[in-house]
Amino acid sequence: MLTDLTISELGARFRSGEATSTEATRAYLARVDALDSELRAFLTVTREQALAQAADADARFRAGQPLGPLDGVPVALKDVLCTRGVRTTCGSKILEHFVPPYDATAVTRLLDAGAVLLGKLNMDEFAMGSSTEHSAFFPTRNPWDLDRVPGGSSGGAAAAVAARLAAATLGTDTGGSIRQPAAFCGTVGFKPTYGRVSRYGLIAFASSLDQIGPFTRSVEDAALVLGTIAGVDPMDSTSVDVPVPDYRADLARGIEGLRIGIPAEYFIDGMDPEVETGVRAAIATLERLGARTEPVSLPHTEYGLAAYYLIAPAEASSNLARYDGVKYGLRSPGGKDLIDMYSRTRAAGFGDEVKRRVMLGTYALSAGYYDAYYGQAQRVRTLLARDFAQAFERVDVIAAPTTPGVAFKFGERAEPLQMYLNDIFAVPVNLAGLPGVSVPAGFTAGGLPIGLQLIGRAFDEATLLRTAHAYEQATEWRARKPALGADR
Amino acid sequence: MAEITLAQVEHVARLARLELRPEEKERMRRELDGILAYIDKLRALDTTGVEPTSHAVPMTNVMRDDAPRPSLPREEMLANAPEPRGDFFRVPKIIEE
Numbered sequence: 101m102l103t104d105l106t107i108s109e110l111g112a113r114f115r116s117g118e119a120t121s122t123e124a125t126r127a128y129l130a131r132v133d134a135l136d137s138e139l140r141a142f143l144t145v146t147r148e149q150a151l152a153q154a155a156d157a158d159a160r161f162r163a164g165q166p167l168g169p170l171d172g173v174p175v176a177l178k179d180v181l182c183t184r185g186v187r188t189t190c191g192s193k194i195l196e197h198f199v200p201p202y203d204a205t206a207v208t209r210l211l212d213a214g215a216v217l218l219g220k221l222n223m224d225e226f227a228m229g230s231s232t233e234h235s236a237f238f239p240t241r242n243p244w245d246l247d248r249v250p251g252g253s254s255g256g257a258a259a260a261v262a263a264r265l266a267a268a269t270l271g272t273d274t275g276g277s278i279r280q281p282a283a284f285c286g287t288v289g290f291k292p293t294y295g296r297v298s299r300y301g302l303i304a305f306a307s308s309l310d311q312i313g314p315f316t317r318s319v320e321d322a323a324l325v326l327g328t329i330a331g332v333d334p335m336d337s338t339s340v341d342v343p344v345p346d347y348r349a350d351l352a353r354g355i356e357g358l359r360i361g362i363p364a365e366y367f368i369d370g371m372d373p374e375v376e377t378g379v380r381a382a383i384a385t386l387e388r389l390g391a392r393t394e395p396v397s398l399p400h401t402e403y404g405l406a407a408y409y410l411i412a413p414a415e416a417s418s419n420l421a422r423y424d425g426v427k428y429g430l431r432s433p434g435g436k437d438l439i440d441m442y443s444r445t446r447a448a449g450f451g452d453e454v455k456r457r458v459m460l461g462t463y464a465l466s467a468g469y470y471d472a473y474y475g476q477a478q479r480v481r482t483l484l485a486r487d488f489a490q491a492f493e494r495v496d497v498i499a500a501p502t503t504p505g506v507a508f509k510f511g512e513r514a515e516p517l518q519m520y521l522n523d524i525f526a527v528p529v530n531l532a533g534l535p536g537v538s539v540p541a542g543f544t545a546g547g548l549p550i551g552l553q554l555i556g557r558a559f560d561e562a563t564l565l566r567t568a569h570a571y572e573q574a575t576e577w578r579a580r581k582p583a584l585g586a587d588r
Numbered sequence: 589m590a591e592i593t594l595a596q597v598e599h600v601a602r603l604a605r606l607e608l609r610p611e612e613k614e615r616m617r618r619e620l621d622g623i624l625a626y627i628d629k630l631r632a633l634d635t636t637g638v639e640p641t642s643h644a645v646p647m648t649n650v651m652r653d654d655a656p657r658p659s660l661p662r663e664e665m666l667a668n669a670p671e672p673r674g675d676f677f678r679v680p681k682i683i684e685e
């Protein structure tokens with residue numbers, strides 16, 4: 101089936117003429133029609149636009165002039181990325197009817213490569229969450245078990261790839277929001293180095309942490325998508341002018357002699373024993389493939405979550421100040437003056453988790469508290485970055501679990517702190533600005549996916565991809581598919 | 589030990605321009621208190637002499653030439669406005685205190 105193919109395989113069929121982009125796009129749209137009323141990964145489906153783009157791609161293939169490996173490939177985007185003329189909500193009531201007048205740079209690069217846009221995907225509101233239960237609209241279900249969350253905040257993006265509702269999707273990762281749902285949904289999820297991909301048109305949550313990255317079914321596909329969206333952008337002054345290598349060039353070189361660090365602090369009491377067993381088995385596979393593993397210590401790991409839950413909300417409180425009912429988005433009626441209008445609009449438009457984080461961030465930055473909270477968190481951030489720098493003097497890659505547990509049931513993590521603990525292995529990577537990937541590393545006895553996390557040096561995505569590819573090729577996890585609808 | 593008061597919650601809500609209903613205020617106080625208690629573990633760390641990191645990748649001012657370029661068209665920028673009036677965004681009266 102066309103919808104089972106990786107991007108590489110699909111591209112080969114397009115080039116040989118065995119299949120067309122219109123056929124693939126129709127096949128994906130048919131699956132969305134059949135399955136998404138249950139899964140609820142999509143917020144907006146752009147059917148006519150997709151078919152028009154597919155027709156254009158087909159014309160290029162017939163003329164023998166395809167744009168490249170992504171031409172005609174159906175993709176979907178987390179609804180935090182601006183798409184010109186297509187509603188973009190951030191999973192929030194405050195932007196429920198917002199239609200951006202421009203495309204995000206990452207979106208432009210995908211569209212310029214000929215990708216076909218199927219639609220926009222559900223997420224925790226303003227990317228704040230780890231389960232997609234905080235979407236203002238509805239939760240997305242995990243394709244592997246419909247009573248469980250897909251993870252978050254990029255839950256729709258992860259679920260769509262796992263359920264084969266798109267060939268690839270883009271999500272964003274600020275505190276694990278690509279890697280954790282990738283682990284929960286059994287897909288590849290890649291967070292690039294901070295500054296590797298332009299944030300222009302990415303609706304901001306935490307400006308020093310946010311990064312856009314792909315969800316795919318294979319590591320090679322992730323390399324392809326990453327290579328398309330990466331690169332400096334004059335519209336984002338935090339994007340870094342470092343050349344983008346061909347991420348597929350070295351992919352199959354193997355990992356003989358690669359030094360992999362295993363951090364003691366990422367194997368903790370209370371984590372799911374099946375996750376620990378699965379990840380240790382994955383590490384054993386890496387050793388069999390020729391890597392040399394050694395223990396490393398990242399001693400400040402236990403402070404990462406606390407530092408993150410000061411820095412990210414602080415930055416969010418500043419970034420979300422723009423939602424004031426003046427220029428776009430929801431405006432509540434009846435305000436007696438401007439400030440009253442702001443306060444009612446934001447009260448009506450923001451959900452509980454967003455309000456909590458805006459309050460926390462505002463408090464941490466307010467007079468008398470700034471240095472004890474935000475200032476201290478920034479100093480701890482330096483210590484976390486130093487831990488990684490010291491480890492990377494001895495190893496090339498760090499291997500660890502992506503999450504302490506597997507996908508949980510809806511409502512199971514209702515207390516904010518319980519929810520935050522999902523991200524303990526993810527946030528230090530964002531704070532240090534390093535690249536990280538989650539790859540499928542098996543399943544629990546109950547059939548829930550387990551994720552292996554690989555962390556690399558800044559701008560060394562190539563080594564991460566090579567390591568992830570070697571592991572993936574030595575296992576059969578990606579052959580297993582969730583049983584959905586007619587697949588059952 | 590964090591112990592955030594209702595008055596502090598109200599003060600922060602004003603700073604954040606967030607209207608909270610009475611029942612929301614106590615719940616917010618309780619939830620923030622719990623989160624801050626967890627975050628308090630950070631204060632135990634000795635960070636004397638450690639420089640703060642505000643930006644993971646060391647970069648300094650990224651500039652471009654101060655040359656005007658076309659902006660997005662005004663009609664498109666007004667298209668999402670809740671209350672456009674001509675070329676403007678209309679808002680409630682701003683009251684001087």
